[in-house]
Amino acid sequence: MKNAQLYWLRNDLRCHDNLALWNASQSGPVVAVCLISPATWQAHDDSPIKVDFWMRNLRALKHSLSQRNIPLRIATIAEWSEAPSALLTLARQLGVETIWFNDEYGIHEQQRDDAVDRAFSDAGLGCQRFTDQILFKPGSVLTQAGTMFKVYSQFRKVAYQRLHTWLPECVPAPPKQTVQNLESDSVPAAVEGFAVPGTDQQSLWPAGEQAAADRLAHFSENILLDYERSRDRPDQDGTSRLSPYLVSGVLSPRQCLHAAIAANRGEFDAGNAGATTWINELLWREFYKHILVCYPHVSRHRAFRENMEKLPWRNDPKALEAWKQGQTGIPIIDAAMRQLLATGWMHNRLRMLTAMFLSKNLLIDWREGERWFMRQLIDGDLAANNGGWQWSSSTGTDSAPYFRIFNPVTQSRKFDPDGLFIRQWVPELEHLSNKQIHQPPIDDLFSATSYPAAIVDLGDSRRRALDAFKGL
Numbered sequence: 064m065k066n067a068q069l070y071w072l073r074n075d076l077r078c079h080d081n082l083a084l085w086n087a088s089q090s091g092p093v094v095a096v097c098l099i100s101p102a103t104w105q106a107h108d109d110s111p112i113k114v115d116f117w118m119r120n121l122r123a124l125k126h127s128l129s130q131r132n133i134p135l136r137i138a139t140i141a142e143w144s145e146a147p148s149a150l151l152t153l154a155r156q157l158g159v160e161t162i163w164f165n166d167e168y169g170i171h172e173q174q175r176d177d178a179v180d181r182a183f184s185d186a187g188l189g190c191q192r193f194t195d196q197i198l199f200k201p202g203s204v205l206t207q208a209g210t211m212f213k214v215y216s217q218f219r220k221v222a223y224q225r226l227h228t229w230l231p232e233c234v235p236a237p238p239k240q241t242v243q244n245l246e247s248d249s250v251p252a253a254v255e256g257f258a259v260p261g262t263d264q265q266s267l268w269p270a271g272e273q274a275a276a277d278r279l280a281h282f283s284e285n286i287l288l289d290y291e292r293s294r295d296r297p298d299q300d301g302t303s304r305l306s307p308y309l310v311s312g313v314l315s316p317r318q319c320l321h322a323a324i325a326a327n328r329g330e331f332d333a334g335n336a337g338a339t340t341w342i343n344e345l346l347w348r349e350f351y352k353h354i355l356v357c358y359p360h361v362s363r364h365r366a367f368r369e370n371m372e373k374l375p376w377r378n379d380p381k382a383l384e385a386w387k388q389g390q391t392g393i394p395i396i397d398a399a400m401r402q403l404l405a406t407g408w409m410h411n412r413l414r415m416l417t418a419m420f421l422s423k424n425l426l427i428d429w430r431e432g433e434r435w436f437m438r439q440l441i442d443g444d445l446a447a448n449n450g451g452w453q454w455s456s457s458t459g460t461d462s463a464p465y466f467r468i469f470n471p472v473t474q475s476r477k478f479d480p481d482g483l484f485i486r487q488w489v490p491e492l493e494h495l496s497n498k499q500i501h502q503p504p505i506d507d508l509f510s511a512t513s514y515p516a517a518i519v520d521l522g523d524s525r526r527r528a529l530d531a532f533k534g535l
């Protein structure tokens with residue numbers, strides 16, 4: 064092929080507003096390639112529901128690419144270290160000039176991308192890389208001293224200043240190119256080592272750019288302007304539920320930002336409080352990706368604050384298992400953990416509650432919870448998950464102070480006042496009154512229900528956590 068361009072796709076499974084794909088399409092005929100690495104995905108604790116979501120979106124993307132005459136090649140490799148040779152072999156077969164891709168920020172993904180960059184340059188071929196997963200290149204939003212921020216509000220202030228001078232625009236989908244004499248590979252129905260979820264789970268998360276765009280439109284039109292109030296209510300459809308699409312790149316942060324700005328009459332840091340609060344959440348996403356790159360020890364399973372490594376975590380496999388299975392006897396915690404098991408997603412307030420419950424009330428190492436979340440979440444993302452866990456366990460940057468321990472019963476009364484969310488996921492408690500459902504009366508537990516008694520006393524365990532943290 065003359066002037067052939069290789070677009071290497073990863074967590075950017077979309078045609079629209081894809082910087083690497085668009086720029087490649089401006090330089091010559093494009094061939095897309097995807098590398099599947101089951102062993103790496105298992106080592107990174109990627110969940111079966113997420114891997115299935117990738118495959119379903121890859122299938123939808125293959126269709127959109129074929130409408131533009133862009134063939135899709137798929138190769139399976141054992142580990143990322145095989146990426147340079149797999150891609151070079153394909154590039155030579157096709158007579159490719161340049162490889163194009165959007166940067167990823169996990170430590171292994173950065174090493175992989177740098178190795179591919181070097182291999183192509185050593186072979187006399189081009190390599191073009193883009194900042195596409197986030198708005199600003201990590202390491203480019205800095206303090207006056209030239210260091211990465213440790214406090215989110217200060218990071219956000221500078222991010223806003225940057226957006227005032229430069230608002231990133233969306234790019235179009237690549238145009239239709241001339242037909243190429245190259246077949247596309249078929250997308251595997253399943254990936255070795257990852258069970259395919261049932262259709263009931265799959266139907267919760269429809270695949271494809273159109274599904275993501277529909278959800279974004281529904282959210283912007285019906286929920287966004289009330290988001291400041293609705294976002295803490297797990298019993299309501301009060302958040303975007305776009306995280307799986309953002310994590311897999313079926314939707315870009317620029318598309319989200321522009322939808323919010325359009326709904327907010329052109330403003331991003333003023334105007335409607337719902338819209339500005341939501342944009343702040345997009346910037347939390349941004350902040351944690353920058354933290355991952357600028358403070359790489361967090362992706363090596365280390366606490367952001369080194370002194371937190373001395374915390375006397377408890378080894379309590381029984382309590383850990385009860386937490387994982389939604390059998391702790393604390394209704395809101397169990398409802399949340401069962402939502403995670405059944406849907407692959409959990410509401411943000413409940414992620415904070417369940418993470419604090421594990422790391423404070425049970426005093427179990429936050430890394431156990433981080434790993435369990437990653438293995439279940441459809442939106443599992445190293446930066447956001449690690450950031451969320453380190454925030455909740457007070458080991459992270461700009462995290463919750465150790466003495467601010469959420470009481471799950473109080474939080475449950477506040478954010479699920481009628482117990483609707485609990486009733487949905489813990490049907491054993493359906494019969495209880497709105498008042499009782501947050502903390503079932505002891506005598507009820509001896510009745511016909513199979514619901515367990517609380518595995519821990521909330522007051523005693525709070526004091527135990529305070530003592531452990533105070534000691535550092």
Ligand SMILES: Cc1cc2nc3c(=O)[nH]c(=O)nc-3n(C[C@H](O)[C@H](O)[C@H](O)COP(=O)(O)OP(=O)(O)OC[C@H]3O[C@@H](n4cnc5c(N)ncnc54)[C@H](O)[C@@H]3O)c2cc1C
Nearest residue numbers: 302303304305306344348411414415443444447448451452
């Ligand atoms: C312990 C813990 C673990 C988490 N793990 C993940 C994870 O693996 N993947 C993930 O995407 N988010 C994670 N989060 C952040 C947050 O809970 C989810 O992004 C959010 O619940 C997704 O729902 P939504 O799309 O409806 O969010 P919305 O409220 O609609 O927010 C819009 C988008 O902003 C981003 N966002 C919102 N809150 C945060 C946040 N606190 N940190 C980073 N980004 C944020 C997400 O991309 C989200 O889709 C975690 C939070 C905690 C406390």
